[in-house]
Amino acid sequence: MLVEHLPPESATKTEIRNAVGADEVAAHGEYRPDLGQWSATEMMLAAIRDELMLSRYVAIAAAGGKPPEFHPTPRPGVPPTSAQRTGGGMTDEMRRALDPRLREQPMEA
Template structure:
């Protein structure tokens, strides 16, 4: 009973959350229970502000980049606790491009 009323950032609550499986963390995220996340609400808000500032900085760079130059890549959001690693973007190689072209032209697998 006392444990339920501890602040989310307390050592005890952090230790309990760290024992959760990725599936349990995902279920809590789906239920919208930020207090059960690995960060306190203040840390979550600060991360959101950090992401917003970086996005605004990126937007400013894009607006001031010469139209002929390559647009800078957008910033990656700060990784949140309980979130799995980001998936790498697929790179289109010459081999995969040729294979895709063959498939689009009616080539069999």
Template sequence: MLLEHLPPESATTTAIRNSISAADLERMSEGARPDLGQWSGVETLLAQVKDEVALLRHVLVAANGGKPGEFQPTPRPGIPPKSAAKQRKGLTDEQRRALDPRLRNQPKEA
């Protein structure tokens, strides 16, 4: 029970993984989806650092007049890519009036 919750980089998990025969390892890996697996804290932090460096380079190129292209964050398990996510829709005028008290007294446009 306690072994299930050890991080993948722990000595115990590594020893168990190293003791599995090649045939068993191949059988267990059939149909596996490592992209859906959990990340350790170190992997998550490394992805954040990688994204920050890429974003910094992106901003630096744009600030110096270059065309940096679109920033693509590192894919993380359980989070669909930006293209697969629903596109965010803008607010209607009615929704804006409901949220912003300054707009409530303005006449409605036809």
């Protein structure tokens, strides 16, 4: 009962998280960051780092450069599906249909 109310960064909770094996996390089958090796604070720091990296890539692209491909910070207990794109994204025709400002733009080759 007392352990449930400890902060996630406490030594006891950290030891409990470290005792959970990767096979047990994979067998659970759903997103459970509380079964990972990081506390909520560390997960937040990883999210902040990802946002900073994305901002950097946007600044490079806005200046006319070609930023490297973005890879999110790997997080234990969280499957890396956010890094994998499925479906290929939107085509130019789809973008033109959604945004009337693009309809007058010349087609790119």
